[in-house]
Amino acid sequence: MSKIYKEIGIGFIPVLLVFLAFQGVNVIPILFVSVLGGSLLYMMKTRGGIGTAAGGGDRKSKNRTPSFLTFDEIGGQDRAKKELMEALDFLIKHEEIKKLGIRPLKGLLLTGPPGTGKTLMAKASAHYTNSVYMAASGSEFVEMYVGVGASRVRDLFKDARARAIKEGKDNAIIFIDEIDVIGGKREGGQQREYDQTLNQLLTEMDGIHTNEAPRILIIAATNRKEMLDSALLRPGRFDRHIEVDLPDKKGRLAILHIHAKNKPLAEGVTLEQTADQTFGFSGAQLEGVLNEAAIYAMREDKPALEQTHLASAIDKVMMGERTDKETANDEKERVAYHELGHAIIAELVRPGSVSQVTVSPRGKALGYVRHNPPQDHYLYTKDYIEDQIMIALGGAAAEEMIYGGRSTGSRNDFEQSLSMVRNMMDAGLTSLGIIDREMVTKEQLMKENAVILDALMLRTKKMLDEQRSVFEHSFAILMKEEVLSGDTFRTLFDASVSQSA
Numbered sequence: 001m002s003k004i005y006k007e008i009g010i011g012f013i014p015v016l017l018v019f020l021a022f023q024g025v026n027v028i029p030i031l032f033v034s035v036l037g038g039s040l041l042y043m044m045k046t047r048g049g050i051g052t053a054a055g056g057g058d059r060k061s062k063n064r065t066p067s068f069l070t071f072d073e074i075g076g077q078d079r080a081k082k083e084l085m086e087a088l089d090f091l092i093k094h095e096e097i098k099k100l101g102i103r104p105l106k107g108l109l110l111t112g113p114p115g116t117g118k119t120l121m122a123k124a125s126a127h128y129t130n131s132v133y134m135a136a137s138g139s140e141f142v143e144m145y146v147g148v149g150a151s152r153v154r155d156l157f158k159d160a161r162a163r164a165i166k167e168g169k170d171n172a173i174i175f176i177d178e179i180d181v182i183g184g185k186r187e188g189g190q191q192r193e194y195d196q197t198l199n200q201l202l203t204e205m206d207g208i209h210t211n212e213a214p215r216i217l218i219i220a221a222t223n224r225k226e227m228l229d230s231a232l233l234r235p236g237r238f239d240r241h242i243e244v245d246l247p248d249k250k251g252r253l254a255i256l257h258i259h260a261k262n263k264p265l266a267e268g269v270t271l272e273q274t275a276d277q278t279f280g281f282s283g284a285q286l287e288g289v290l291n292e293a294a295i296y297a298m299r300e301d302k303p304a305l306e307q308t309h310l311a312s313a314i315d316k317v318m319m320g321e322r323t324d325k326e327t328a329n330d331e332k333e334r335v336a337y338h339e340l341g342h343a344i345i346a347e348l349v350r351p352g353s354v355s356q357v358t359v360s361p362r363g364k365a366l367g368y369v370r371h372n373p374p375q376d377h378y379l380y381t382k383d384y385i386e387d388q389i390m391i392a393l394g395g396a397a398a399e400e401m402i403y404g405g406r407s408t409g410s411r412n413d414f415e416q417s418l419s420m421v422r423n424m425m426d427a428g429l430t431s432l433g434i435i436d437r438e439m440v441t442k443e444q445l446m447k448e449n450a451v452i453l454d455a456l457m458l459r460t461k462k463m464l465d466e467q468r469s470v471f472e473h474s475f476a477i478l479m480k481e482e483v484l485s486g487d488t489f490r491t492l493f494d495a496s497v498s499q500s501a
């Protein structure tokens with residue numbers, strides 16, 4: 001109905017203006033005032049005003065209380081969830097804690113790598129405590145104009161209180177992602193705008209009266225806790241820190257199950273295998289794996305996700321999309337020898353660990369070997385790291401053995417090797433003993449680095465030289481098929497070893 005009136009109005013106004021002009025009325029001031037009024041109305045509609053903290057419609061949908069998200073829908077993270085729920089109970093049982101004289105909680109800090117579920121935790125907290133949920137990101141407070149960030153912080157708290165009262169809730173949870181953007185260490189001088197924003201946040205936190213409803217709890221998230229100003233971390237502010245880490249195997253499996261709920265899995269597909277092969281993946285990456293696997297199934301017109309789709313999806317998330325890079329045949333041959341070098345060493349030092357050898361380009365890589373970690377590792381021995389370095393050096397060693405020289409294809413392998421040597425030095429696993437970088441000269445470090453890498457390169461070359469027949473057996477098949485599964489590779493490996501024995 002209102003649309004019809006609007007259209008009639010739009011048609012009527014110009015006719016009226018023309019009529020008035022014919023009557024000799026000066027319509028220019030009317031036109032000017034209408035244009036000005038229209039523009040103002042338009043600006044107010046599109047910007048949504050500062051009252052919505054930092055944005056327009058997007059922000060509104062972000063802030064809607066996520067009534068659907070519970071802690072059960074967050075996979076793994078059992079310890080973090082337990083700690084968080086315990087802290088949230090302070091908000092729920094505020095009467096009890098008052099009796100014991102416990103200081104109520106104002107701020108909770110979630111720390112951990114990107115994509116591990118910190119935002120999910122904040123949303124689930126709002127559901128758990130039946131609170132209003134407001135979200136903002138540190139970067140939204142950063143503006144060119146001094147004072148704008150601070151006024152946005154003020155508005156955010158004001159809005160949270162107003163919404164809680166309007167919706168009849170006792171609590172409001174304000175989630176601030178990337179808190180390090182505004183909460184970084186204050187060094188004075190240049191960062192006036194950042195300082196004002198942070199000061200305003202601290203003032204608002206100090207002004208939270210935890211005894212009267214609506215009670216406000218701030219949950220902040222960061223990947224860089226060490227960057228935060230100590231004023232933010234002191235008791236009474238963000239004094240509860242909860243680590244949200246990358247999931248272990250059990251956690252990965254739980255996350256995969258959550259995201260597989262709405263996807264048909266073919267018979268025989270085990271998510272266990274996917275959980276095994278995704279060591280180091282975050283929750284967001286695991287969600288990406290299932291999504292990509294479903295896309296592969298759709299491309300192939302399959303009604304359900306198969307294990308091969310999941311395997312390709314892991315590669316896609318880890319390495320990037322398969323590229324159409326046309327490689328010259330001699331280049332592809334070199335890549336095949338290089339990857340076989342990695343795979344053979346991996347199979348020798350850790351039998352059964354190769355999951356796939358590929359010579360089709362993906363992302364920036366021309367070929368790659370995917371490994372199965374036997375189980376999640378958080379502690380590494382010297383032998384384990386040396387084996388890893390030899391696997392990394394295997395590509396360059398194979399090129400030297402076959403072509404008598406290396407290519408630029410080993411750059412990434414060397415970077416990995418150097419970082420592992422650095423790790424060994426810092427952990428006191430080298431002949432330098434237990435050191436601090438300041439105690440030794442650059443020359444000493446360089447010398448030790450060379451000694452370790454030269455010895456490991458020599459061992460790698462010797463091991464590969466003893467397996468020339470594996471190269472001969474696998475090379476032609478790898479060139480033809482472009483992908484060798486771990487099982488096929490092992491069959492070829494075992495056949496060559498038993499033949500040469």
Ligand code: ATP
Nearest residue numbers: 074075113114115116117118119120255283284287
């Ligand atoms: P960032 O630090 O980059 O903001 P974050 O830690 O806040 O990341 P979320 O935004 O919570 O990560 O997670 C991103 C997506 O990853 C979620 O929408 C969800 O699909 C998936 N995800 C991450 N962790 C989990 C988990 N533990 N269980 C289920 N899904 C998860």
